[in-house]
Amino acid sequence: MTADTSTLLDKAQTLCDSRGARFTAVRRKVLKLMLEASGAISAYDLLDGLKATDLSAKPPTIYRALDFFLEQHFIHRVESQNAFIACNAFSDSHQLQLFICEKCHDVQEVHSPQIQQSINDQARLNDFQVKTQTVEAYGLCHQCRLD
Ligand SMILES: [Zn+2]
Ligand SMILES: [Zn+2]
Known part of the structure; x- marks a missing residue:
């Protein structure tokens, strides 16, 4: 894990704590996969990635995590690819x-x-x-x- 990834994961944790949102272990794993992905990553690829450490992972786990991240402004949808990227700012709602x-x-x-x-x-x-x-x-x- 790069220093950047762990810094951003800590930042996500702090933001969730301050917002009263639950940054569960699974959500942390999914966000880590997104931060480490080069380019946009699809829900399907995230499920595959999560299954590497969590055999019982199911599609709803991923979809719930993605909805949560979108709500928290941690990720963005790449519409033309039906995929997602981790935000480079983790700030409040912003246009990009x-x-x-x-x-x-x-x-x-x-x-x-x-x-x-x-x-x-x-x-x-x-x-x-x-x-x-x-x-x-x-x-x-x-x-x-x-x-
Ligand atoms: Zn290039
Ligand atoms: Zn952003």
């Missing part, structure tokens, strides 16, 4: 954009206030109330362009 590498499948989370502002402005112009939004850009990351 994703850069997805087609070669190594790395997913970078970025936060552009300008993009957010443009969407809000357009919504106002169209008298539209935005509930959720997805900005996912596909291409090549820095490393893959060097290879």
Whole structure:
């Protein structure tokens, strides 16, 4: 486990404690798998990963954990891949954009206030109330362009 992973797991624990939310041992294991995954990970792959240490793991275990993490803003859904990534901030609810590498499948989370502002402005112009939004850009990351 990298220092980063254990720091983030501790942060998740602290946040759950302060919010009165239950960060169970299984949820901790699932979040660890997500933090260690390169790129987005599907519920199916998470179940496989969990079964490595927890043979009795069932799909509802994963779905409940994912719902919980989404509620706590620990993870984000990658809509175009029907998969999930661990958040890089673990802060309160926030808008984000994703850069997805087609070669190594790395997913970078970025936060552009300008993009957010443009969407809000357009919504106002169209008298539209935005509930959720997805900005996912596909291409090549820095490393893959060097290879
Ligand atoms: Zn985030
Ligand atoms: Zn790449």
